[in-house]
Amino acid sequence: MKILTFDIEEWFHILDNDATKTEAEWEGFESRIHGNMSKIHGILGDQKATFFCLGWVARKFPEVLKEIDRRGHEIATHSDLHQLAYEQNRHTFKQDLERSIKSIEDVIGKKVRAYRAPGFSLMEQNKWVFEVLMKNGIEIDASIFPAERSHGGFAQFGHAEPCWIDIDGMRMKEFPINLSSFAGKNLIFSGGGYFRLFPYPLLDLMTKNSDYVMTYFHPRDFDPEQPMVPGLNFFRKFKSYYGLKGCLSKLDKLVKKHEFVDIRTAESSIDWEKAKVVHL
Template identity: 60%
Template sequence: MNILTFDIEEWFHLLDNPTTRTEQDWSRFDSRIHHNMDRIFRLLDETNTRATFFCLGWVARKYPDVIRRIDEAGYEIGTHSDLHQLAYEQSPTEYRADLERSVKSLQDVIGKKVRSYRAPGFSIKEQNRWVFPYLVEMGIEVDCSMFPARRAHGGDSSFGIAEPCYIDVNGSLLKEFPINTVEVMGKDLIFSGGGYFRLFPLRLLRHFMRQSPYVMTYFHPRDFDPDQPMVPGLSRTRQFKSYYGLAGCWDKLKQLLLEYEFIDLAEAERRVNWSDNRIQRFNVTI
């Protein structure tokens, strides 16, 4: 089961960068979202593939035409937060307000319930699992935020499950589709999106795909835009992580979409036998 998802944000929405933290910072940059979304829509049309789009509430207010186009094409829309902030850097009050605003902004545009969520940067760690009751409160039924391995921001290697499961949140069940891992030399490796996908050559991606009965992808419009400017203030390490492999990402993903079946989150949810799935129980107080 290979699931295709996109996180819809602007090219300058990079995390942990002091020059791109706020809406005021973002106003200095030119938009590239329409150009980059055109490429994504063309890719899906050319490969006859369905996908789920996790969108910022900010995008819904700034570019409602982008959200409407996704919806009118019949693609599923979830929330990727409102202002693309790391969840573990927010207080519970800040997090709840951001989540509520994102859900409302998206629902106002599409006139449909938003029932799925992915945290920016997979920023749910063991210490901020208090986010889960807020997801349940806001009507989120499916989460795609768990990253069961170490990463620069986010990641919860203690989660222990890299396949669809339930999260029991104080008695309420939340369906979880975490990022998948492959074991390489005793370590859990990620390959299915972002800089990881851009780093690996196609033949190695094919090898990982063959090893993986479950793949959860995550791509961004900027991943297919080799002509985007350099965001100011990035360290050399961040420049490498954010810009390496942009030129080849489109062709690699297109080839995999032609070789393997990919489905959206809604279809994946239908295919999972939830009666047989493990449950992670989190008793969380806020």
């Protein structure tokens, strides 16, 4: 099972960076989302994917979501204002989630069923997020990054395959990021900076050898001409900009060679009565 997903945000929605942290700063940057979305649509053709969209994008650029929906893709929420979930309390998280759901549903006229946290920022310390998600009608989460990372990361989760999350007797379906064993180490390769860093033959090999793949791409991943975001140190610049030039061609080759589905198709193919249950 190989799943294709995109997190729909602008090129300047960089986390952990004071110069791009809030909506007030965003107003000073040019928009590049339309051109980058055109590249994605051109690559996909009839291939279906799940698009995790910001509520902010739904309000500012409703035509972007309408085009995604017109092409038959699944639309989910990526939060409203692209803030790290572990920096929010229950009240602010709930407000952000509710606003994102309403903004998206107002544009496409369809129920939002799935969620992905910015930066995969669901961790042991804020697992209460799952309760808030379920109480607001979210049935599927795709926020678990079962390894250490600079922000977010839930190494204690223990599973890198579709499963149930059970918290206080409430259950929801989880589609975590996958891990791949290579040279004796567990690697993440299926999206973002990892995908841009690794050469295509290695990406192809790990995709081929993985029973489960959860990709995650952003419009900015395919935009080598984007400006430099202010306020980034050397490491963040490398992480955010390395490999942009070749990323689109790598994705093109990958989706043409391997069979990918969206989350709703993957969900329907799983026997959930036999799926593992992770108790939090």
